[in-house]
Amino acid sequence: MFKRAVSPCLAGLLLAGAASALAAAPGAPGLGAPLTPEVLAGIELTVLPTGEGLPVGRGSVAQGAALYQQHCQACHGAEGQGGMNGDLVGGVGSLATATPKKTVTSYWPYATIAFDYIRRAMPYTAPGSLSADEVYAIVAYLLSRDGVVPKDAVLDAEALAAVKMPNAEGFYPGE
Amino acid sequence: MEDKTLVPVAGNGLLPLGALNRRQLLTGLGAGALALPSAALAAGGRPSWMQGAGAGMRGYGTPSPAETVGRVAIASQPGTTGSGASRTPLAALEGTITPSGLHFERHHSGVPTIDPAAHRLHIHGLVEKPLAFSLEALDRYPLVTQLRFLECSGNSAVNLAAPEAPDLDVATLHGLVSQSEWVGVPLSVLLEEAGLKPGAAWVIAEGADAAAMSRSVPLAKALDDAIVALYQNGERLRPENGYPMRLFLPNYEGNMSVKWLRRLKVTDQPAMTKDETSKYTELMPDGRAAQFTFTMGVKSVITRPSKGYGLGAHGIYPITGLAWSGRGEIRRVEVSADGGRSWADAALEGPGGPGAMVRFRMPWHWQGQPATLVSRATDSTGARQPTREMLVQARGPQSLYHYNGQQRWQVSTAGDVRNSYV
Numbered sequence: 001m002f003k004r005a006v007s008p009c010l011a012g013l014l015l016a017g018a019a020s021a022l023a024a025a026p027g028a029p030g031l032g033a034p035l036t037p038e039v040l041a042g043i044e045l046t047v048l049p050t051g052e053g054l055p056v057g058r059g060s061v062a063q064g065a066a067l068y069q070q071h072c073q074a075c076h077g078a079e080g081q082g083g084m085n086g087d088l089v090g091g092v093g094s095l096a097t098a099t100p101k102k103t104v105t106s107y108w109p110y111a112t113i114a115f116d117y118i119r120r121a122m123p124y125t126a127p128g129s130l131s132a133d134e135v136y137a138i139v140a141y142l143l144s145r146d147g148v149v150p151k152d153a154v155l156d157a158e159a160l161a162a163v164k165m166p167n168a169e170g171f172y173p174g175e
Numbered sequence: 176m177e178d179k180t181l182v183p184v185a186g187n188g189l190l191p192l193g194a195l196n197r198r199q200l201l202t203g204l205g206a207g208a209l210a211l212p213s214a215a216l217a218a219g220g221r222p223s224w225m226q227g228a229g230a231g232m233r234g235y236g237t238p239s240p241a242e243t244v245g246r247v248a249i250a251s252q253p254g255t256t257g258s259g260a261s262r263t264p265l266a267a268l269e270g271t272i273t274p275s276g277l278h279f280e281r282h283h284s285g286v287p288t289i290d291p292a293a294h295r296l297h298i299h300g301l302v303e304k305p306l307a308f309s310l311e312a313l314d315r316y317p318l319v320t321q322l323r324f325l326e327c328s329g330n331s332a333v334n335l336a337a338p339e340a341p342d343l344d345v346a347t348l349h350g351l352v353s354q355s356e357w358v359g360v361p362l363s364v365l366l367e368e369a370g371l372k373p374g375a376a377w378v379i380a381e382g383a384d385a386a387a388m389s390r391s392v393p394l395a396k397a398l399d400d401a402i403v404a405l406y407q408n409g410e411r412l413r414p415e416n417g418y419p420m421r422l423f424l425p426n427y428e429g430n431m432s433v434k435w436l437r438r439l440k441v442t443d444q445p446a447m448t449k450d451e452t453s454k455y456t457e458l459m460p461d462g463r464a465a466q467f468t469f470t471m472g473v474k475s476v477i478t479r480p481s482k483g484y485g486l487g488a489h490g491i492y493p494i495t496g497l498a499w500s501g502r503g504e505i506r507r508v509e510v511s512a513d514g515g516r517s518w519a520d521a522a523l524e525g526p527g528g529p530g531a532m533v534r535f536r537m538p539w540h541w542q543g544q545p546a547t548l549v550s551r552a553t554d555s556t557g558a559r560q561p562t563r564e565m566l567v568q569a570r571g572p573q574s575l576y577h578y579n580g581q582q583r584w585q586v587s588t589a590g591d592v593r594n595s596y597v
Contacts (some may be wrong), residue, residue, distance in 0.1 A: 004300070031315060033308070043438060044443075048444060124385075131324070171465075174467060175468060
């Protein structure tokens with residue numbers, strides 16, 4: 001898994017960087033105000049590939065299909081393809097061909113990315129309006145289109161983090 | 176007696192660097208005195224604007240109404256506004272600073288209208304003290320100044336992906352690069368105040384736009400030269416460049432310098448956000464993709480002559496352009512007028528320095544001959560800008576991002592210029 005491959009070299013960089021940067025900050029006035037857990041809970045959006053940050057909730061493929069029609073299909077097409085803005089599914093197995101098709105199911109390495117992105121940025125005209133249950137359901141529906149999860153799948157935090165994406169091993173750290 | 180300033184230094188008419196300074200040559204060669212616009216000679220030598228008092232002062236100046244240059248190729252995602260990119264009109268500009276109003280834009284959900292008094296930068300995660308900083312507070316920290324280029328890693332990608340050279344101008348091809356003087360608070364100072372916990376390795380940055388755009392930054396970079404930028408070219412950031420504060424990561428792909436910076440979460444791993452997996456990764460011919468290719472490579476482009484900025488009367492013309500590298504200072508820019516068969520060193524101008532653009536110039540004697548103009552830059556690591564062929568060979572046409580191939584401009588006998596691969 002990529003995370004493990006990159007960590008050792010970064011740890012080395014870190015020690016060197018931390019030592020010099022943390023030596024002193026002359027004139028720093030120390031004006032940061034305490035950030036309370038209550039404020040933080042209202043703004044935290046990050047979901048890590050491990051599943052850390054996923055909220056409580058659950059949603060099924062069937063629920064997701066209905067929600068998709070309502071919130072997503074105007075831009076992304078019926079059933080995740082053919083819309084005016086980027087296909088979300090299809091293209092699995094196409095990456096090494098002359099016409100690669102990069103979609104959620106064919107390219108994205110972790111299912112957590114879909115939850116993180118939909119929750120923070122979608123629907124385009126009303127980001128933040130979907131409940132956690134609704135986001136789980138829409139992710140379940142999209143993944144089911146290419147058989148990444150079964151048609152009767154119900155996703156929650158644990159199940160989503162456990163999903164193995166078709167291109168999970170497709171990335172390597174570049175130069 | 177032969178005039179040495181006219182003896183070419185490379186094929187197809189490239190002249191010694193001093194040639195452009197020789198006024199007598201210009202007339203002697205028939206580049207000629209340019210015809211004065213007739214309006215300037217109206218009213219017996221006193222033009223209209225000398226016949227009465229001019230306009231008064233203004234609170235904030237704007238360009239002359241005669242100057243119509245603007246950002247180009249504004250393209251939004253279908254069905255949206257403000258999601259897309261606009262490009263710096265490189266051919267219309269000189270020097271090395273991009274006016275703030277012409278800095279390229281790339282937005283994922285439009286430009287937010289932020290109340291600066293209500294905005295906070297939150298720092299949390301693997302820190303001893305989670306903190307929130309107001310703009311007012313950050314203004315009291317020690318500020319640092321960085322003259323730096325910023326380039327979208329998707330800049331110039333069409334020249335890699337399109338099998339035939341698209342007939343596009345330099346702004347459309349390469350205008351996702353700009354340079355500003357950025358002033359801000361070193362991020363290391365703020366992270367020190369929060370206090371890093373053991374295991375800290377990444378900082379997840381998030382913007383206050385509707386997309387809450389998010390990228391993972393290696394902690395080593397955050398502690399090195401990253402700043403929370405508050406000012407651009409002497410004034411507060413423009414809204415489209417992150418007002419009231421943005422992350423600025425010198426030399427890294429532009430997408431990581433998260434605008435409208437709202438939250439920094441210190442973690443032990445990257446978040447693998449949408450924009451560092453589905454975008455900004457380089458798909459190789461074998462179907463695998465290079466990820467976290469942060470640093471922008473050595474690059475140059477001739478901005479004039481270029482498409483839309485062609486040649487008229489025969490004579491001596493300046494060839495000029497910009498060069499930059501995320502890996503070191505620009506040390507050399509070579510120019511060719513014969514498609515790369517022969518090269519000559521261009522003159523370099525500008526403050527320069529690590530992560531800064533330089534302006535290059537080369538005099539050229541054009542007598543109506545067809546030509547292919549090319550530039551190639553070399554940085555202080557010794558890296559030289561590759562050709563398109565080298566990059567296609569090395570990574571295939573689908574890798575899209577971080578394309579830094581040499582730009583070739585084909586000049587016709589009529590003086591028209593177009594993009595070329597040959």
